[in-house]
Amino acid sequence: MKSYNDNFLRACRKEPVDHIPVWYMRQAGRYQPEYRKIREKYSLMEIVKRPEVCTEVTLLPIHQLNVDAAILFSDIMTPIESMGVPNEIKPNFGPYIPNPVRSASDIDKLIVPDFAETIPYVGETIKMLRGKLNVPLIGFCGAPFTLASYIIEGGPSKNYVNTKTLMYSDPESWHKLIGKLALGMVKYLTYQVESGAQALQVFDSWIGALSQEDYLEYVFPHMQMLFHELRQNTDVPVIHFGVNTGHLIEHLKEAGGDVIGFDWKTNITEGWKRLNHEVAIQGNLDPGALIAPWEVIEQKTKFILDQVDRDGFIFNLGHGITPNLKVETMQRLTEYIHSYRVDYNSPPRGEVRGGDPLHNKSYLKEKRQDLRNNATPAEATLWNALKNKQLEGRKFRRQHSIGNYIVDFFCVSESLVIELDGETHNNSFADENDMKRTQFLNDQGVKVIRFENKEVFENMDLVLHNIKEKFD
Ligand code: CP3
Numbered sequence: 001m002k003s004y005n006d007n008f009l010r011a012c013r014k015e016p017v018d019h020i021p022v023w024y025m026r027q028a029g030r031y032q033p034e035y036r037k038i039r040e041k042y043s044l045m046e047i048v049k050r051p052e053v054c055t056e057v058t059l060l061p062i063h064q065l066n067v068d069a070a071i072l073f074s075d076i077m078t079p080i081e082s083m084g085v086p087n088e089i090k091p092n093f094g095p096y097i098p099n100p101v102r103s104a105s106d107i108d109k110l111i112v113p114d115f116a117e118t119i120p121y122v123g124e125t126i127k128m129l130r131g132k133l134n135v136p137l138i139g140f141c142g143a144p145f146t147l148a149s150y151i152i153e154g155g156p157s158k159n160y161v162n163t164k165t166l167m168y169s170d171p172e173s174w175h176k177l178i179g180k181l182a183l184g185m186v187k188y189l190t191y192q193v194e195s196g197a198q199a200l201q202v203f204d205s206w207i208g209a210l211s212q213e214d215y216l217e218y219v220f221p222h223m224q225m226l227f228h229e230l231r232q233n234t235d236v237p238v239i240h241f242g243v244n245t246g247h248l249i250e251h252l253k254e255a256g257g258d259v260i261g262f263d264w265k266t267n268i269t270e271g272w273k274r275l276n277h278e279v280a281i282q283g284n285l286d287p288g289a290l291i292a293p294w295e296v297i298e299q300k301t302k303f304i305l306d307q308v309d310r311d312g313f314i315f316n317l318g319h320g321i322t323p324n325l326k327v328e329t330m331q332r333l334t335e336y337i338h339s340y341r342v343d344y345n346s347p348p349r350g351e352v353r354g355g356d357p358l359h360n361k362s363y364l365k366e367k368r369q370d371l372r373n374n375a376t377p378a379e380a381t382l383w384n385a386l387k388n389k390q391l392e393g394r395k396f397r398r399q400h401s402i403g404n405y406i407v408d409f410f411c412v413s414e415s416l417v418i419e420l421d422g423e424t425h426n427n428s429f430a431d432e433n434d435m436k437r438t439q440f441l442n443d444q445g446v447k448v449i450r451f452e453n454k455e456v457f458e459n460m461d462l463v464l465h466n467i468k469e470k471f472d
Helices: 007-013 032-041 045-046 051-065 104-109 120-130 144-153 163-171 173-194 212-233 248-256 269-272 287-291 294-306 327-338 361-373 377-388 432-443 453-472
Strands: 087-089 094-096 137-142 199-204 237-241 260-261 281-287 314-316 401-402 405-412 415-421 450-452
Touching: 007 199, 007 314, 032 045, 032 051, 045 051, 045 087, 045 120, 045 287, 051 120, 051 327, 087 104, 087 401, 104 173, 120 137, 120 173, 137 144, 137 173, 144 163, 144 173, 163 173, 173 199, 173 212, 199 212, 212 237, 237 248, 248 269, 269 281, 281 287, 281 294, 287 294, 287 327, 287 450, 294 314, 294 327
Parallel strands: 137 199, 199 237, 237 260, 260 281, 281 314
Antiparallel strands: 087 094, 401 405, 405 415, 415 450
């Protein structure tokens, strides 16, 4: 067995990774011949109810694609029957609910059961999987709005007419329903974590059907409760995902989640910025692009990866894998992502809106603000020293000299760079102006050491010690 690969969990926590972690929504499914073979024998729910078969299906993409996380094979409807709403998953259709929930009395009949008792096979599968996996296991649930849309409509819907009818005409019943579903999902997710799930994803697939105002009024408080309660019960990372959510991502983040999932229409640079880079993000290749020639897939993937300029990114699709794909395409894509650079200390190579980031003032300002917000105590000391003018400015903008030491603070993309005179001279990180500055210093007989972000962090004590010694 290969050694444990926790890159996915590290990315959820915005920690450095060895390679960009990747998994795919619906990574086990009909595009795989092996899955189709198992489906000849069992229906989807029959697979879910048989821990051995369910384990085998969950493991298929792990072995086949070499992805960095497993997702429990199940469906968002799995816990719904034991909440009092019988349903089935119809092939090529989706969830079918023969008796839709529409009236106040239907809603009163819903219960929040002990899922360990009503659907014990979920916990058994998770336990079995944990014994076999060398990547983290993601548990999941449907979010209240998405679940409500199915149980109210009776199946998939285009315009959510019945759902919105209930929402607008009987808000009291609506809030009762969404509140019950939220409570149910807190219990269901907690049960999955207690069984061994190491991360969770909340699928609010159809939430994009609501405007901002309606989201805030009819859904947001329940989502906030869901994430808050979940945090009381568990400490695993939670991914919050929806489709067509370009207008909602700030609200999704505020509702909760350590990672926000983007659909393919949300630009990574802009979207992450709108979230102040405070959460990790997951996404967002258009699953529809996966039938394109490889060159097109590569170009679209590169466009996404080039925009990633910091820790906290998980590659995924903007929505689930469709059945018409080739396994080889998914293998090649996974390999490509794994071979992509993760040296976020160098300036981003990709296109950043607003021109070259090195010369974009507001971009630099934002990066600096980021650095201050995330400063370690040692960095904070330096920043304060700067702010209090203990480190005096001289000759060059942003350059400070203490005794014979030249200390140069500046930010290039996300990096805090410090130059000190010393033994070595390294120009690898310099833009044109830096080269000139370095040349000037060299001409005066001052040698320059340039620390990149990572080295500064690692050597901060030494840097501070040196500065302090000279300063004192
Ligand atoms: O990601 C994974 O590999 C785990 C498997 C998974 C399934 N459903 C299995 C499944 C997950 C995470 C889900 C969640 C789910 N189910 C969602 C949220 C994710 C999303 O796609 O937005 C939703 C909305 C559902 C409801 C549902 N179940 C739909 C819309 C369908 C598709 C109908 C179809 O035939 O395409 C299903 C059926 C379903 N769930 C399949 C799979 C693999 C289809 C394949 C089959 O019938 O074997």
